[in-house]
Amino acid sequence: MMRFLAVACLSIATLVQAQNQTIQVQVGGTENESGGIFQFNPSSFNATNGSVITFEFSGNPGNHSITQSALSNPCQPLSGGFDSGWVLIPTGGVSPSPLWNLTVTDDSHPIYFFCKQLIPSPHCAAGMVGTINAPSSGTGSLNDFLNNAKQTTDSGQGIGALVGQGASASADPGPLPSGVTLFGTPGATAVSAASSSTGAAASTSATTSGNAASQMKFDPKIFVLLAASVSFALM
Numbered sequence: 045m046m047r048f049l050a051v052a053c054l055s056i057a058t059l060v061q062a063q064n065q066t067i068q069v070q071v072g073g074t075e076n077e078s079g080g081i082f083q084f085n086p087s088s089f090n091a092t093n094g095s096v097i098t099f100e101f102s103g104n105p106g107n108h109s110i111t112q113s114a115l116s117n118p119c120q121p122l123s124g125g126f127d128s129g130w131v132l133i134p135t136g137g138v139s140p141s142p143l144w145n146l147t148v149t150d151d152s153h154p155i156y157f158f159c160k161q162l163i164p165s166p167h168c169a170a171g172m173v174g175t176i177n178a179p180s181s182g183t184g185s186l187n188d189f190l191n192n193a194k195q196t197t198d199s200g201q202g203i204g205a206l207v208g209q210g211a212s213a214s215a216d217p218g219p220l221p222s223g224v225t226l227f228g229t230p231g232a233t234a235v236s237a238a239s240s241s242t243g244a245a246a247s248t249s250a251t252t253s254g255n256a257a258s259q260m261k262f263d264p265k266i267f268v269l270l271a272a273s274v275s276f277a278l279m
């Protein structure tokens with residue numbers, strides 16, 4: 045009887061593995077330390093076509109993104125790559141945690157991604173990178189990608205799209221409990237982001253530098269940097 049059960053369980057496990065998977069990935073820390081932890085967990089995994097990767101932004105304070113890049117250029121958004129935008133979890137944390145679902149559309153090539161947050165230091169260079177369907181070792185592996193990332197000093201702040209190369213999302217992260225701010229998302233415009241509470245706060249802090257304030261409206265990078273500063277101040 046026990047042997048029958050064991051064989052039955054093994055068969056079911058094999059069947060489940062063959063079907064589309066749902067893979068849960070933690071974004072940022074799960075600890076109560078200031079600024080969270082700069083990591084994706086797990087940071088390397090395999091996923092077949094149709095599998096959904098659910099990125100769960102930590103309910104703890106922090107500000108992170110999931111942005112597609114390339115092996116040789118780990119901390120720069122890939123042209124035509126996917127992007128979640130930045131999700132800011134305020135001081136005190138929130139529940140439930142915002143989620144972002146990414147569906148694998150081409151499992152024949154490795155997919156690389158990073159977090160493009162710069163505050164308090166670039167998360168990408170700190171090791172906040174991940175791989176999907178990458179070799180387990182050697183060229184193209186997570187370690188290879190991570191080593192490339194650690195040699196960088198900056199992260200690109202360009203905004204990608206929901207539809208990426210080899211994986212796509214159909215919506216921005218959500219749900220967004222009170223206090224959570226989403227900005228620089230493919231689905232949102234700079235105008236609507238600027239009218240959010242974070243945008244207003246960034247605008248206030250920018251008045252000390254009139255030049256920055258006038259540019260902020262038109263330069264997404266400056267807006268993002270200001271918003272990042274505000275998010276850091278909130279941590």
Ligand SMILES: [Cu+2]
Nearest residue numbers: 108159161167
């Ligand atoms: Cu991050």
